[in-house]
Amino acid sequence: MRDSVETRARILKTAERIFSEEGFDGARVDTIAKEAGVNKALIYYYFKSKEEILETILSGLFEDAKNMIIRSAENTPDISGDNYRELFDMYIDFVTKNRKIIKIAVAESAKDNKKSSVIMELGKIIVNAEIEKIRRSYNAKGLHFPEDEKELLVMEFFTGLMPFLAYALYKEQWESVYNISEDELRETLYRVYQKTHLAAHLE
Amino acid sequence: MRDSVETRARILKTAERIFSEEGFDGARVDTIAKEAGVNKALIYYYFKSKEEILETILSGLFEDAKNMIIRSAENTPDISGDNYRELFDMYIDFVTKNRKIIKIAVAESAKDNKKSSVIMELGKIIVNAEIEKIRRSYNAKGLHFPEDEKELLVMEFFTGLMPFLAYALYKEQWESVYNISEDELRETLYRVYQKTHLAAHLE
Amino acid sequence: MRDSVETRARILKTAERIFSEEGFDGARVDTIAKEAGVNKALIYYYFKSKEEILETILSGLFEDAKNMIIRSAENTPDISGDNYRELFDMYIDFVTKNRKIIKIAVAESAKDNKKSSVIMELGKIIVNAEIEKIRRSYNAKGLHFPEDEKELLVMEFFTGLMPFLAYALYKEQWESVYNISEDELRETLYRVYQKTHLAAHLE
Amino acid sequence: MRDSVETRARILKTAERIFSEEGFDGARVDTIAKEAGVNKALIYYYFKSKEEILETILSGLFEDAKNMIIRSAENTPDISGDNYRELFDMYIDFVTKNRKIIKIAVAESAKDNKKSSVIMELGKIIVNAEIEKIRRSYNAKGLHFPEDEKELLVMEFFTGLMPFLAYALYKEQWESVYNISEDELRETLYRVYQKTHLAAHLE
DNA sequence: AATGAATGAGTGTTCATTCAT
DNA sequence: AATGAATGAACACTCATTCAT
Numbered sequence: 140m141r142d143s144v145e146t147r148a149r150i151l152k153t154a155e156r157i158f159s160e161e162g163f164d165g166a167r168v169d170t171i172a173k174e175a176g177v178n179k180a181l182i183y184y185y186f187k188s189k190e191e192i193l194e195t196i197l198s199g200l201f202e203d204a205k206n207m208i209i210r211s212a213e214n215t216p217d218i219s220g221d222n223y224r225e226l227f228d229m230y231i232d233f234v235t236k237n238r239k240i241i242k243i244a245v246a247e248s249a250k251d252n253k254k255s256s257v258i259m260e261l262g263k264i265i266v267n268a269e270i271e272k273i274r275r276s277y278n279a280k281g282l283h284f285p286e287d288e289k290e291l292l293v294m295e296f297f298t299g300l301m302p303f304l305a306y307a308l309y310k311e312q313w314e315s316v317y318n319i320s321e322d323e324l325r326e327t328l329y330r331v332y333q334k335t336h337l338a339a340h341l342e
Numbered sequence: 343m344r345d346s347v348e349t350r351a352r353i354l355k356t357a358e359r360i361f362s363e364e365g366f367d368g369a370r371v372d373t374i375a376k377e378a379g380v381n382k383a384l385i386y387y388y389f390k391s392k393e394e395i396l397e398t399i400l401s402g403l404f405e406d407a408k409n410m411i412i413r414s415a416e417n418t419p420d421i422s423g424d425n426y427r428e429l430f431d432m433y434i435d436f437v438t439k440n441r442k443i444i445k446i447a448v449a450e451s452a453k454d455n456k457k458s459s460v461i462m463e464l465g466k467i468i469v470n471a472e473i474e475k476i477r478r479s480y481n482a483k484g485l486h487f488p489e490d491e492k493e494l495l496v497m498e499f500f501t502g503l504m505p506f507l508a509y510a511l512y513k514e515q516w517e518s519v520y521n522i523s524e525d526e527l528r529e530t531l532y533r534v535y536q537k538t539h540l541a542a543h544l545e
Numbered sequence: 546m547r548d549s550v551e552t553r554a555r556i557l558k559t560a561e562r563i564f565s566e567e568g569f570d571g572a573r574v575d576t577i578a579k580e581a582g583v584n585k586a587l588i589y590y591y592f593k594s595k596e597e598i599l600e601t602i603l604s605g606l607f608e609d610a611k612n613m614i615i616r617s618a619e620n621t622p623d624i625s626g627d628n629y630r631e632l633f634d635m636y637i638d639f640v641t642k643n644r645k646i647i648k649i650a651v652a653e654s655a656k657d658n659k660k661s662s663v664i665m666e667l668g669k670i671i672v673n674a675e676i677e678k679i680r681r682s683y684n685a686k687g688l689h690f691p692e693d694e695k696e697l698l699v700m701e702f703f704t705g706l707m708p709f710l711a712y713a714l715y716k717e718q719w720e721s722v723y724n725i726s727e728d729e730l731r732e733t734l735y736r737v738y739q740k741t742h743l744a745a746h747l748e
Numbered sequence: 749m750r751d752s753v754e755t756r757a758r759i760l761k762t763a764e765r766i767f768s769e770e771g772f773d774g775a776r777v778d779t780i781a782k783e784a785g786v787n788k789a790l791i792y793y794y795f796k797s798k799e800e801i802l803e804t805i806l807s808g809l810f811e812d813a814k815n816m817i818i819r820s821a822e823n824t825p826d827i828s829g830d831n832y833r834e835l836f837d838m839y840i841d842f843v844t845k846n847r848k849i850i851k852i853a854v855a856e857s858a859k860d861n862k863k864s865s866v867i868m869e870l871g872k873i874i875v876n877a878e879i880e881k882i883r884r885s886y887n888a889k890g891l892h893f894p895e896d897e898k899e900l901l902v903m904e905f906f907t908g909l910m911p912f913l914a915y916a917l918y919k920e921q922w923e924s925v926y927n928i929s930e931d932e933l934r935e936t937l938y939r940v941y942q943k944t945h946l947a948a949h950l951e
Numbered sequence: 952a953a954t955g956a957a958t959g960a961g962t963g964t965t966c967a968t969t970c971a972t
Numbered sequence: 973a974a975t976g977a978a979t980g981a982a983c984a985c986t987c988a989t990t991c992a993t
Binding site: 156159160165243245248251262292296301305306315317330331 | 359362363364365366367368442445446448449450451452453454455456457458459461462466492493495496497499500501504505508509511512514515516518519520522526527530531533534535537538539541542
C-alpha cells in the first residue's frame, strides 16, 4: 500500500519529465514505463489513459499554485517596496520547482484548438491574487483604487506573470546559450523586474 | 509552373495552420494533405519529411523577423518618446501576422530536449537589434552606454519581447475569456508596455 | 466453506451470463470478476484458466442433458400421440432454463476449427435417446424398426433437435421483434412441431 | 485499379475464412493480413475497422440472400410437389456456398446483447418470401389462405429455415463424425425435409 | 479464501514514408 | 506534377494470468 502510492508517484514524476522533454504528443507511454521502471500495463492500472496522466499532472500544478497563493497572501498581504524581494522569490521558486510542468502547460496552451487553456486558468488565479494585493495596498495608503481594472489585468498577465513563465521555459537555455549562472540570471531578472513591472506599481 | 509554386505554398500554409492547432507531433500528414486538397504523396514530392515542413515554416519566421528588423532600423533607428508607438505597432503587427508560426515555435521551444531553440535564436536577433537602437539613442544624447549589457539582454528578452510573444499566443484566448476586442487588448497592452518596459528606458 | 461453494457458483453463474452476452472470446475475466463481486485473482484460485470456466459450464450442460434424458426415459419411455406434449415441454423447459449456456455452446460450435463440437456431442446423446424411444415404440406396436437408421439420425438432429436449439437462441429476439409472448411462441411452436417433425413419426 | 479491387476482395475472402474459423472476437487482424498476403496497415486502408470488415461481409450475405429470393420467386413462384426439389436445392446451394458467413452470422446472433440480429433479419426476408409463395399456391388452387399467419411465420423460421442453417453449420462435422458423404447427407436431409416441413404444406 | 499490485505478450489501429504509374 | 496503393515500425491500450501477502 505504501509502495503503491510510491509507484504511482514515480510514474507521475517520470511522465512529467518525459512530457516536458518530448511534449505530450511526442512522449511515448513505453518510454515512461521503461524509465519509471514499471510494466507498461501498470501505468494503465493507475491511469485510464495517457491523457489522464497529463490531467493529473496539470491538476497538481493548479494545487501547487493555489497553495502558493494562499501562503503568499499570508506572508505578503500587500505590496510595498519592502516585500518586493520576498514576493519575487516566492514566484521564482514556484516556477523553478514546477518548470517541467510549466513547459508542458505552455506547450499545450499554445495549441490553437481550445477556447481557453491551462495557462489562461493559471493566469486568472494568479493575476486575481496579485490584483487583490494591489487593492489592499491602495486601501492601506488611503488611496482610491484605479478604476481601469482591465489595464491591471493585462499588466499582471503580460508583464507581471509572463517573465516568470519565460524564466521557467528558457532558464536552462539561457544558462547554456549566454553562459550565465542560475543565480546571476535570477538576480539580473530581479533588477529588471523592479525597473519595469514593479516600477509601474509605485507611482 | 505557376501552379506548382502555388501548390507548395498551399501545403505550407495548411501545415502552418494544422501545426498551430495540433502541435507538430499532434499534427498528421494525412490531415495536412486532405485540408490542402492534395495527395499525401505530393507532400513528399515537395518536402523530404514532416520535419522539413516545420523547418521551412520556421525559416520563414526568421526571414520575416530579419526583414522587420531591417525595416525597423531604417524607420526608427533610435528610441525616443516620439517613436514608441511606431515601434510597438511594428512588433504587434509582426507577431499578429505570424502568430500561428509563433505558437508552433514556442511549443517546440518548450521541449526540454534541446540546448537552444527557435525562440532563443529569434530572441537573440531581436534583442540585439533593440540593444543597438538603445546604444544609438544614448550616443545621440551624448550619454555613455550603461556598462551592464547583460541586464539589458535580460530586460529586452524577458520584459521587452515576452509580452509580444504572449500576445501572439494568448490574444484569441484573451478575447474570448475576457470578452475584450482585438483593438482594446492592443491599446491596453500599449499603455501597460509604456508604463513598464518602455518606462525603464527613460531614466 | 459454505461460502466458498457459493462464491465458486457465483463466479460460474456470472461467467455464464457474460459469455452468453459477449461470446467466450469477447468476454473479459475482469468483467466477470467485477460483476460477480470478487477479486480477479480469486477466479484463478477456483479455476485454472478462462478456458476451464467454459469447460466447467459446458460440462454442466452435459450433466443436465443426461439427467433430463434419464428422467425422460422414465416418464415417457416410448412415443405416442398421448405423451407428445409432455416430451415437448420437457425439451422446451430444458432449453429455456439452459438457454444462456446453449447460446455459448452454439457460438463455439460454429467455429470452423474443430472436428467435432459440443453441439454435435449433445446432439448425439439426445438423438440416440430419441431413437431408442422410437425403436421401443415400434417394438411395442409389433412393427419392425425401419432399416434406414441414418435417416432417423438426420431427422432427429435437423428437424427434431434444431427447432429447440433455435428456440433457445432466438426466443428473446422473437419476443421483441415479432411482439409475441413467451407463452404464445411456445404454444405456436408446439403446434408447428406437431405438424412437421412429430407428424413424420406417425405414418 | 483492377488490382485494388482484387486486393480488397482477397482481404474480405480471407477475413471471412478466419472469422468463421476463430469467431469474430477470436480472429486476429494480424492473421488476416498475413494469410491474405497483405500489409496489416493496408487492411485499414480499405476498411476503417475490424468491425467494418464484419459488416461488409454480413451485408454481402444479405445481398446474396436477396438475389437468391428474387431468382427463386422467378423460377418457383409457388410451391407444389413438383418443384420441391428445385427449391430445396436452391436453398442448400445457398447455405453451402455461404456457409462460412452463416457460421459467423449465427455465432454473432447468439450473443445476448442485441435486440435483433443478422439471423433474425435474414429470417425475416426469407420467411416472408416463402410465405408469399405459399399464399400464391393457395390462391392458385382456389383455396383460402389460412388465417393464422403467426403460425406460418414460426413454421418457416423454426422448421423451414433452421434445418438449412444447421446444415451450413454442422455439414462438415457431420461428414467427419458420422462418416457420411456430402451427397448422402444432402439426399437424406431432402427426404427428411419432405417428410417433416414440406409435408405440413400439403394438407 | 481473498486481495491489490504487477506483468508478458499481444491487439486493433495509426503514422510517416515510399512505390509504381 | 500528381496519385492510389502499399508498407514497416510504431502506438496507446488490453488481457489473461501470476505474485506476494
